[in-house]
Amino acid sequence: MKNFGKKSFAIFTFFLFNVSSLLAADVEFFFHPNEFTLGEVAKLEVKAYGDKPFRTLQTNIKKNGVRVRYVGSGTETQIINFKVSKSQIINFYVDTEREGTFQLPEITVEYDKKQYTSPPITFQVKKRSKNSQNQFLNPFSFDIDEPAPEEKPEVTFHTNKSVFYKGEPIVGYYVLYYNQYRQPFLERDPNQSIAFPFFLSETLRQVTVQIEPEIVRNQILRKTLVFSKEIYGLTALKSGTYSIGKTKFITGDSLRFNSLQETVETTPAKVIVMDLPKGAPVSFTGAIGNFKLNLIPTQKQVHEAETAYFEVIIEGEGGYEGILPMEFDNANIKFISQTKSKTFQKLESGEYGFYSRVKYLYGYQITKPSREKIDPYTFSFFSLAEKKYITFFHPFPEFVVLPKRKMGPQPNIPQQNRNLKLPFLYLVLLAGIGIIGYLGLKRYIFQKEVSSFIEMVESLGKKRNFFLSESLGRKGVPEADSLWFTELISKDQGKTFAEIYTHLSKEERNRVIQIKNKIQSKE
Numbered sequence: 001m002k003n004f005g006k007k008s009f010a011i012f013t014f015f016l017f018n019v020s021s022l023l024a025a026d027v028e029f030f031f032h033p034n035e036f037t038l039g040e041v042a043k044l045e046v047k048a049y050g051d052k053p054f055r056t057l058q059t060n061i062k063k064n065g066v067r068v069r070y071v072g073s074g075t076e077t078q079i080i081n082f083k084v085s086k087s088q089i090i091n092f093y094v095d096t097e098r099e100g101t102f103q104l105p106e107i108t109v110e111y112d113k114k115q116y117t118s119p120p121i122t123f124q125v126k127k128r129s130k131n132s133q134n135q136f137l138n139p140f141s142f143d144i145d146e147p148a149p150e151e152k153p154e155v156t157f158h159t160n161k162s163v164f165y166k167g168e169p170i171v172g173y174y175v176l177y178y179n180q181y182r183q184p185f186l187e188r189d190p191n192q193s194i195a196f197p198f199f200l201s202e203t204l205r206q207v208t209v210q211i212e213p214e215i216v217r218n219q220i221l222r223k224t225l226v227f228s229k230e231i232y233g234l235t236a237l238k239s240g241t242y243s244i245g246k247t248k249f250i251t252g253d254s255l256r257f258n259s260l261q262e263t264v265e266t267t268p269a270k271v272i273v274m275d276l277p278k279g280a281p282v283s284f285t286g287a288i289g290n291f292k293l294n295l296i297p298t299q300k301q302v303h304e305a306e307t308a309y310f311e312v313i314i315e316g317e318g319g320y321e322g323i324l325p326m327e328f329d330n331a332n333i334k335f336i337s338q339t340k341s342k343t344f345q346k347l348e349s350g351e352y353g354f355y356s357r358v359k360y361l362y363g364y365q366i367t368k369p370s371r372e373k374i375d376p377y378t379f380s381f382f383s384l385a386e387k388k389y390i391t392f393f394h395p396f397p398e399f400v401v402l403p404k405r406k407m408g409p410q411p412n413i414p415q416q417n418r419n420l421k422l423p424f425l426y427l428v429l430l431a432g433i434g435i436i437g438y439l440g441l442k443r444y445i446f447q448k449e450v451s452s453f454i455e456m457v458e459s460l461g462k463k464r465n466f467f468l469s470e471s472l473g474r475k476g477v478p479e480a481d482s483l484w485f486t487e488l489i490s491k492d493q494g495k496t497f498a499e500i501y502t503h504l505s506k507e508e509r510n511r512v513i514q515i516k517n518k519i520q521s522k523e
Contacts, residue, residue, distance in 0.1 A: 052112040157245025174227040198238040243268040287381035289318015297397040320356035
C-alpha cells in the first residue's frame with residue numbers, strides 16, 4: 001500500500017491531493033500489508049528521493065492500541081543508462097495488542113529541513129488462527145534481530161516512476177533478491193504471460209539497468225541480480241491504480257551440482273496513473289513530452305492542375321503514441337503516408353529517456369493559379385517539464401503556382417512522309433507499350449507483395465523479440481524461420497516495413513511468402 005506524504009503546514013487529506021502536489025512529492029509513505037494476523041507485524045517504509053538530510057522525528061509511538069517502532073534506515077540507488085536515482089529509506093514496524101480495524105498514528109519525518117506527515121492509513125488485524133505462531137513458546141515474536149532460518153529468493157518488478165500520467169512512457173524491469181546462491185541464474189517462465197493491464201508494452205534494446213549489488217530488504221541484507229534480457233517500455237492507456245509485472249520466473253544456482261530449480265512468483269509493482277489536467281486544446285491528441293514541429297515542402301514550384309508535396313516532421317522527448325496527423329479542412333490536401341521511430345537515448349538535458357520522430361507526407365492538389373487561404377498546421381502536446389499544454393502553429397508552406405502545362409501544336413507533315421513513317425511509328429509505339437506494360441505489371445506485383453508483407457506484420461500486433469518468435473512458433477512457423485523473421489523486423493525499427501521488404505533478396509522474399517502462408521493456414 002503506497003501513500004504520499006504531506007507537508008505539516010498544509011492541510012490536505014490523502015484523497016484530495018491535486019496533480020501538482022503528487023508530482024512534487026519528495027517523500028512517500030509505503031505501508032504493507034494492510035491486513036495481517038494478530039501477533040504479526042506490518043511495515044511502514046518512508047522513502048525520500050534525493051541525498052539531502054533525512055531523519056525521523058519520532059522513534060516509538062503507542063496510540064489507540066497501535067504501536068509504531070523505528071527499526072532503522074538505509075539507502076537505495078538505481079541507475080538506468082547511467083542516470084542515477086538515489087533514495088533514502090526510514091523503516092518502522094507496526095503491531096497491535098488486539099484484532100480489529102485501526103488507523104495508523106501520524107508519523108512525522110524531516111527531509112531537507114521540511115517536515116512531512118503520513119496521511120491517514122487504515123489497516124485491519126485479524127484474529128490469530130490455530131496455525132499462527134505460539135506466543136507462549138516464543139514471547140519475543142517481534143525481535144527484529146533474529147534472522148529467518150531460510151530466506152527464499154524473491155523476484156520483484158520495479159518501475160522508474162510510481163506516479164505518472166496516462167500516455168507517459170516509463171521503464172520497468174525485474175530484480176532477483178537472494179542470499180543462498182553462489183552464481184544465480186534467472187529466466188522468465190515461457191509458459192506464463194506478463195500482466196500489464198491497460199498498458200502498451202515493448203522490449204527496449206540497448207538499455208541497461210544497474211542497482212547496488214547488495215540491498216537491505218525487509219531488514220535483511222540481500223544480493224541483487226537484474227534480469228537484463230527484458231527491459232520494458234510501458235505506456236498507460238487508462239488512469240487508475242494498478243499492479244503490473246506479475247508473472248513467474250525460474251531461478252537456481254548454476255554453480256551448485258544437482259541444484260534444484262524453483263519457480264518464483266513475482267511481486268508486482270504498484271503504480272498510480274493520473275489523468276492529464278483539464279483544459280486540453282482541441283488539437284490535443286494525447287502527445288506527452290517536449291516536441292518540435294517543422295513543415296518542409298519537397299518542391300517550391302508547381303504547375304496548376306498538378307500536385308505539390310510537403311512533409312510534416314514532429315520530433316522530441318517523449319513517446320509517439322499520442323501523435324496523430326492533422327486533418328485539413330481543405331479537401332485538396334490529402335494525407336499520404338507516415339513513418340515513426342522511437343529510441344531510448346541520451347536527451348539534451350543530459351538524462352536518458354524516450355526520443356521520438358514522426359514524419360507525415362501530404363499531397364496538395366493545385367486547382368487554381370491564385371493562392372488559397374489555408375489554416376496553419378496545428379500540433380498540441382502536454383509538457384511534463386512545464387506541467388501545461390503547449391500548441392504550435394506552423395504556417396502552410398508557400399508554393400509558386402506556374403501556369404498549366406500546354407501541349408504544343410502538331411507541325412504539318414507531308415502526306416507521303418507521314419505514310420512512310422507510320423509503320424515504323426506503330427512498331428515503336430507497340431514496343432513502348434509492351435515495355436511499359438511489363439514494367440507496370442512487375443511493379444504492381446511488387447507493390448502487392450509489399451502491401452501483403454505490411455498487413456502480415458501489422459496483424460502480429462506489437463509483439464517483438466521473444467514474444468513474436470513464440471507467437472510464430474504457435475502458428476506452425478519453423479523455429480529457424482521464426483527467429484529469422486523476428487530479427488528481420490526487430491533490428492531496424494527506424495525503417496518502415498515497406499523499406500525493410502524492399503531491401504530483401506529474392507530468396508528472402510520467397511521465405512517471407514512461405515511464412516505468410518503458414519500463418520494464414522492456421523487462421
